[in-house]
Amino acid sequence: MWIDAVVETRKIFGGETSLEKLIFYVLAFVTLLVFFTGLIRRIKKYRSGRKLTGWNFRGGKAKGIEEVTEPPSHVRSLVDVATNKTIARRKPSVGMAHLLMFWGFIGLFLATTILSLDYDVYGNITRIFFGKERSFFKGWFYLTYNFIFNMAGVAALLGAALLYMRRIFSKEKELDYERAYKPEGGYKRVKMALGDHVFVGGLLLIIVTGFLIQGLRIDGSNFPSFEKWTFVGYLIGETWKAVGVSPALAREIHPTLWWIHVLMALAFVAYIPFSKALHILSSPANLALRNPATTRVLPPSPPDHIGYRELRDFTEKDLVGLDACTKCGRCHGVCPARTVGAPLSPRDLILDLRQWVDRSTKNPMILDWEERPDGSGPHNTEGRLAGDVIWERTLWSCTTCMACVEICPVGIEHVPLIVQLRRSLVDEGVMDPTLQSALQNIASQGNSFGKSARMRARWVKSLDFPVPDARKEHVEYLWFLGDFASFDERLVEISRTFAKVLNAAGISFGILYEAERNAGNDVRRAGEEGLFEMLVEENMKAFSSASFDKIITTDPHSFNTLRNEYPAFGLSAPVMHYSELLAQLLYQGDKVSLSKLTKQVTYHDPCYLGRYNRIFDAPRAVISGLGCDLVEMPRHRDNSFCCGAGGGRIWMDDSFLNERPSENRMREAASLGVDYFVVACPKDYAMFSDAVKTTGNEGKIAVVDIVELFYEAMMADQLVAVSGSSLSSEAFESQEGQ
Amino acid sequence: MKIVVGMRQLADLVEELEVADSGVDIDRDFVKFVSNEWDEAALEEALLIKEQVGGEVVVVALDEPDVDQTLYSAIAKGADRAVKIVGVEEGWTPTRLRAQLLAKYLESEGDWDAFFTGVQAADDLDGQLAGLIGASLGVAHAAVVSKAEPEGPALRITQELGGGTLAESVAEGKVVLGVQAGRQAPRYAPITRIRQAMSSTTIESFEAPEVELGPGPKVRKLYPPESKGQATMLEGDPVEVAEKIVEIIRTKGLVR
Numbered sequence: 001m002w003i004d005a006v007v008e009t010r011k012i013f014g015g016e017t018s019l020e021k022l023i024f025y026v027l028a029f030v031t032l033l034v035f036f037t038g039l040i041r042r043i044k045k046y047r048s049g050r051k052l053t054g055w056n057f058r059g060g061k062a063k064g065i066e067e068v069t070e071p072p073s074h075v076r077s078l079v080d081v082a083t084n085k086t087i088a089r090r091k092p093s094v095g096m097a098h099l100l101m102f103w104g105f106i107g108l109f110l111a112t113t114i115l116s117l118d119y120d121v122y123g124n125i126t127r128i129f130f131g132k133e134r135s136f137f138k139g140w141f142y143l144t145y146n147f148i149f150n151m152a153g154v155a156a157l158l159g160a161a162l163l164y165m166r167r168i169f170s171k172e173k174e175l176d177y178e179r180a181y182k183p184e185g186g187y188k189r190v191k192m193a194l195g196d197h198v199f200v201g202g203l204l205l206i207i208v209t210g211f212l213i214q215g216l217r218i219d220g221s222n223f224p225s226f227e228k229w230t231f232v233g234y235l236i237g238e239t240w241k242a243v244g245v246s247p248a249l250a251r252e253i254h255p256t257l258w259w260i261h262v263l264m265a266l267a268f269v270a271y272i273p274f275s276k277a278l279h280i281l282s283s284p285a286n287l288a289l290r291n292p293a294t295t296r297v298l299p300p301s302p303p304d305h306i307g308y309r310e311l312r313d314f315t316e317k318d319l320v321g322l323d324a325c326t327k328c329g330r331c332h333g334v335c336p337a338r339t340v341g342a343p344l345s346p347r348d349l350i351l352d353l354r355q356w357v358d359r360s361t362k363n364p365m366i367l368d369w370e371e372r373p374d375g376s377g378p379h380n381t382e383g384r385l386a387g388d389v390i391w392e393r394t395l396w397s398c399t400t401c402m403a404c405v406e407i408c409p410v411g412i413e414h415v416p417l418i419v420q421l422r423r424s425l426v427d428e429g430v431m432d433p434t435l436q437s438a439l440q441n442i443a444s445q446g447n448s449f450g451k452s453a454r455m456r457a458r459w460v461k462s463l464d465f466p467v468p469d470a471r472k473e474h475v476e477y478l479w480f481l482g483d484f485a486s487f488d489e490r491l492v493e494i495s496r497t498f499a500k501v502l503n504a505a506g507i508s509f510g511i512l513y514e515a516e517r518n519a520g521n522d523v524r525r526a527g528e529e530g531l532f533e534m535l536v537e538e539n540m541k542a543f544s545s546a547s548f549d550k551i552i553t554t555d556p557h558s559f560n561t562l563r564n565e566y567p568a569f570g571l572s573a574p575v576m577h578y579s580e581l582l583a584q585l586l587y588q589g590d591k592v593s594l595s596k597l598t599k600q601v602t603y604h605d606p607c608y609l610g611r612y613n614r615i616f617d618a619p620r621a622v623i624s625g626l627g628c629d630l631v632e633m634p635r636h637r638d639n640s641f642c643c644g645a646g647g648g649r650i651w652m653d654d655s656f657l658n659e660r661p662s663e664n665r666m667r668e669a670a671s672l673g674v675d676y677f678v679v680a681c682p683k684d685y686a687m688f689s690d691a692v693k694t695t696g697n698e699g700k701i702a703v704v705d706i707v708e709l710f711y712e713a714m715m716a717d718q719l720v721a722v723s724g725s726s727l728s729s730e731a732f733e734s735q736e737g738q
Numbered sequence: 739m740k741i742v743v744g745m746r747q748l749a750d751l752v753e754e755l756e757v758a759d760s761g762v763d764i765d766r767d768f769v770k771f772v773s774n775e776w777d778e779a780a781l782e783e784a785l786l787i788k789e790q791v792g793g794e795v796v797v798v799a800l801d802e803p804d805v806d807q808t809l810y811s812a813i814a815k816g817a818d819r820a821v822k823i824v825g826v827e828e829g830w831t832p833t834r835l836r837a838q839l840l841a842k843y844l845e846s847e848g849d850w851d852a853f854f855t856g857v858q859a860a861d862d863l864d865g866q867l868a869g870l871i872g873a874s875l876g877v878a879h880a881a882v883v884s885k886a887e888p889e890g891p892a893l894r895i896t897q898e899l900g901g902g903t904l905a906e907s908v909a910e911g912k913v914v915l916g917v918q919a920g921r922q923a924p925r926y927a928p929i930t931r932i933r934q935a936m937s938s939t940t941i942e943s944f945e946a947p948e949v950e951l952g953p954g955p956k957v958r959k960l961y962p963p964e965s966k967g968q969a970t971m972l973e974g975d976p977v978e979v980a981e982k983i984v985e986i987i988r989t990k991g992l993v994r
C-alpha cells in the first residue's frame with residue numbers, strides 16, 4: 001500500500017524495488033563525487049591564485065567623510081546575498097523574480113536535505129541503536145513540511161519561469177551576446193546561450209516533474225484529506241484525475257516519472273561545477289570577497305614583473321570573480337565604451353579572461369563557451385595576455401568610469417584587471433602615440449600639456465589680489481589645481497572664479513605654484529605605475545614643504561588619488577572637493593551673501609566624484625541652494641554616464657568611435673529642455689563644451705561650472721550694491737542725459 | 739652589429755630662454771635640459787637594428803645637465819651600455835668641439851660598425867655634427883637618413899633629398915649617419931624601467947682628451963630676434979582703454 005492511513009506521512013521511496021533504491025544510491029553517490037570533484041578542482045584553481053600581501057591601502061581619512069574604501073562586513077554581504085539586493089538594483093522586477101527562485105530553491109534544497117536526514121541518517125541510526133527504524137517525517141511535521149515546501153516550489157517555479165521568459169523574449173542589449181569587439185576570424189556564442197537554456201530550462205523541468213509526481217502520488221493514494229496541506233500536489237493530483245489518470249494508472253506511471261525527475265535532479269547537481277550554475281556558489285563567495293578599495297586604490301603589480309602577463313598573476317579574488325560572472329550583461333549595458341562603439345565590453349572582457357583561465361588550467365565548462373574557429377582570443381593560451389588574448393584596443397578603450405564595478409550584481413572588479421593588463425602594455429611601450437607623448441610630458445614637465453612647470457601658476461597673474469604661496473606662509477586650504485585647471489585656456493578662467501570666491505569669502509588658501517605636479521590619478525589608471533610613483537614622490541615633497549590644514553581641489557581625478565591613494569604614501573591631510581566647500585559656504589555661516597538664481601539646470605556627476613567617492617549630494621545642495629531648478633538626467637548619481645575623459649582616455653584618439661561618450665551624454669541632457677549643464681570637474685567642462693558644439697546644441701544648452709553659478713549668485717548681490725554707489729548712478733544719469 | 743649612438747642635451751624649448759649676463763650664451767641656470775629629439779630617432783633606429791640582427795648599442799653623450807636621465811632612459815629602452823664624456827668645460831659646446839670629442843671617443847672604442855646621431859639639433863640646425871665626425875675619422879657619412887636597415891654585414895640607407903626625392907645606398911664598413919627619422923616613432927621608456935636601469939647600470943666615464951680646434955667662428959652676441967612693428971596691448975578697464983585709444987589717435991594726428 002502507499003500510505004499508512006493512520007499517520008500523516010508517505011513513503012520516501014514511492015514503491016521502488018530495492019534494486020532501484022540501490023541504483024538510486026549509487027547514482028547519488030556518483031553525482032556527489034562528480035560535483036565535489038568539479039568543485040574541488042575549481043577551488044584548487046582559486047587557491048592557486050596569487051595571495052595579496054602587504055597591500056597597504058588604508059591611511060588617515062578625514063572624519064566626517066564617508067568611507068569609500070572599507071570592505072563590507074560579512075553580515076552586510078550575507079544580507080546582500082539573502083535579499084538579492086544587488087540584483088534588484090535598477091531592475092527591481094528581475095530582482096524579484098530572482099529572489100523567488102533563490103529562496104524557492106533554497107527551500108527545495110532544504111526539503112531534500114530534511115528528507116535525507118530523516119530517512120538516511122535518523123532512520124539508520126534508530127535502526128542500529130533501537131533495532132527499529134524511526135522517522136520524524138510524519139504528523140504535523142509532515143503537513144507543515146509539505147505546505148512550506150510546496151510554497152517554496154511555487155516560488156521557484158514562478159521565479160524560474162519569469163526569468164526564462166525574460167531570457168527568451170527580452171530584447172534588452174544586456175541579454176544579447178553579441179560581442180563589442182568582433183574578432184577577425186569570427187566567433188560563435190551559441191553554446192553560451194545554450195548554457196542559459198539548459199540551466200534555467202533544466203531547473204524548470206525539475207520543478208515541474210517534481211510537482212507532477214507529487215500529484216501522481218496523491219492521485220495514486222486516493223487523495224487522503226490531510227494531503228490537502230500539500231496544496232499544489234493535491235491540485236495537480238486532481239488535474240491528473242480530471243484528465244483521466246486513475247489511481248491505478250497513477251501508480252503505474254509514477255516510477256517512470258520519478259526516475260526522470262530524479263535523474264534530472266542528479267544530473268543538475270553534477271553539472272553545477274561545470275556550468276553557469278556554478279554561480280550559485282561563486283557569486284555569493286565573490287560578493288563576500290569584494291572590496292571597494294580595489295578600484296579606488298589600485299593594487300600593485302605582481303611581485304616579479306609589471307602588470308598581468310600570466311596565469312599566476314591573478315589573485316584568488318580575481319579567479320573567483322571570473323567564475324562569478326553570470327553574463328547578466330549589466331556592465332555591458334552601462335559601459336560608455338561599449339555604448340559608443342569601442343571594442344570593449346566589460347562582460348566580454350570577464351568572459352574572455354575566464355575562458356582563457358579555464359583553458360589554461362584545463363578546467364573547462366561544458367557549455368557556456370565562446371567558440372572561435374581560428375583559435376584566437378581566449379583560446380590562445382600561448383600568446384600574450386594583453387595583446388593577443390585581450391586586444392590592446394579593448395584595454396585602451398576603458399575610461400575607468402567604474403560604472404561596471406558599480407552595477408555588477410556579483411561584485412566583480414573589472415577596472416583593476418584592466419589596469420593590470422594595461423601595465424604590461426605600458427611596460428612593453430605599447431600605446432597610443434598621443435598617450436605616449438602625454439606621459440613623456442608628464443615625466444619631464446610634470447604636466448600633460450608639456451608646458452614649463454613655471455607656467456603652472458601663470459593664471460593668477462590677472463587676479464587683482466595675491467594668491468598666497470603655501471610654501472611660504474601657512475594657509476588653511478591648500479588648493480591642488482591639477483593640470484587642466486592650471487593650463488587649459490578655457491579652464492583657467494574657472495580657476496580664477498574659484499579664487500575670487502575663496503578670496504571674497506575670506507578663506508585662507510594658497511597654492512603650490514610650480515611645485516605642483518600632475519596628481520597621477522589617470523597616469524596610474526593608464527598603467528604607468530612608475531610614473532605615478534614618481535609624481536607622488538614629487539607632490540609629497542611639495543606638500544611637506546608647505547604648511548596647510550586641508551587640501552582642496554576642483555578636479556575629481558586628483559581628488560580621488562589624493563584622498564584614497566596618497567595616504568599609503570604618507571599623506572594624512574583631509575582632502576575636499578570644492579563642491580563640498582561651496583556647500584559649506586552656502587549653508588554654514590555668513591561668509592558670503594548670495595542672491596537667488598532662477599535657472600533650469602541639470603547636473604552631471606563626475607565618475608571620480610560620484611561613483612568613486614560617493615559625493616552626490618554636495619553639488620546638488622549647492623545647485624538647489626542657489627535657487628536653481630535641478631532637473632535630473634535619466635542617468636544620474638551612481639548611474640551617471642562618463643564623459644569619456646577618464647583613465648587616460650583624454651590623451652588618446654577617439655576619432656574611431658561612433659560618437660563620443662560626451663556627445664551621447666549631451667543629447668541626453670539636451671532632451672530635458674534645461675538651459676544649463678552644470679559640471680563640477682574641469683575635464684567635464686572641456687569635454688562637454690566641445691560636445692555642445694558637435695551635437696549642434698549651441699544656443700540651446702550651455703555648460704557651466706558649479707562655481708560659476710556660485711559666483712554669479714555672489715556677484716548679483718554685489719551688482720546691486722555697486723549700482724547704488726555714486727559712480728554707477730552718475731554713469732546712469734549721464735546715459736539718461738544723452 | 740655594434741652601433742654607437744651619440745646623444746646631446748638641449749635646453750627645453752618649452753621654457754622661456756634668456757640670454758646670460760655674458761651675452762654669448764643662454765642662461766643655463768634655470769632651464770631644464772632634455773635630450774635632442776633627432777638623437778632619440780637615431781637611438782630608435784639603432785635599437786630596431788639590434789632587435790633584427792643582434793649586436794650591441796652603446797649610447798654616448800657629453801656630460802651636460804640632466805644627461806644621466808637621457809642615458810638611463812636609453813638603457814631602459816634597450817641600449818646595452820652608456821658612456822659619458824666627462825671633463826668638458828661647462829656651458830655651450832660648439833659643434834666642432836663636440837665632433838672632435840666624439841671622434842676621439844669612437845677611436846678609443848675601436849670595434850664599432852656604425853655611429854648614429856640626430857641629423858640636427860636646436861643648437862646645430864645646420865646638421866654639422868655627423869659630417870664633422872665622419873670627416874675627422876675618415877669614415878663614410880650620410881645625412882638626413884630616414885631608414886637604416888641591416889643587409890648582411892652592411893646597412894641599406896635611405897636618405898631624403900630635397901623635393902621628396904629619396905636616395906638609397908648601401909654602406910659597407912664603418913659609417914656615420916645623421917638620422918632624420920626612424921622607421922618608427924621613438925619608443926616609450928617606462929619610468930619603472932628607467933629606475934631599474936639606474937640601479938642596475940653604471941654609466942661609464944670617458945675622460946675628454948685635449949683637442950685642437952684650430953681657427954673658427956666665435957659667438958660674439960646672443961640676442962632674441964628684434965621684432966619689427968610691434969603691437970601694443972592696452973590694459974585696463976574699457977573706459978581706460980577707450981581713453982588710451984583716443985589718446986593714440988590724437989597723438990598720431992589722425993583727429994584733432
Ligand code: SF4
Pocket residue numbers: 331334335336337338344345346397398399400401402403404405414415
Ligand atoms: S570602467 Fe567604464 S569604460 Fe571601463 S569597462 Fe567599466 S564601464 Fe566600461
Ligand code: SF4
Pocket residue numbers: 324325326327328329330331332346347350407408409410411412
Ligand atoms: S561582470 Fe558582472 S555585471 Fe558584467 S555580466 Fe558578469 S555578472 Fe553581469
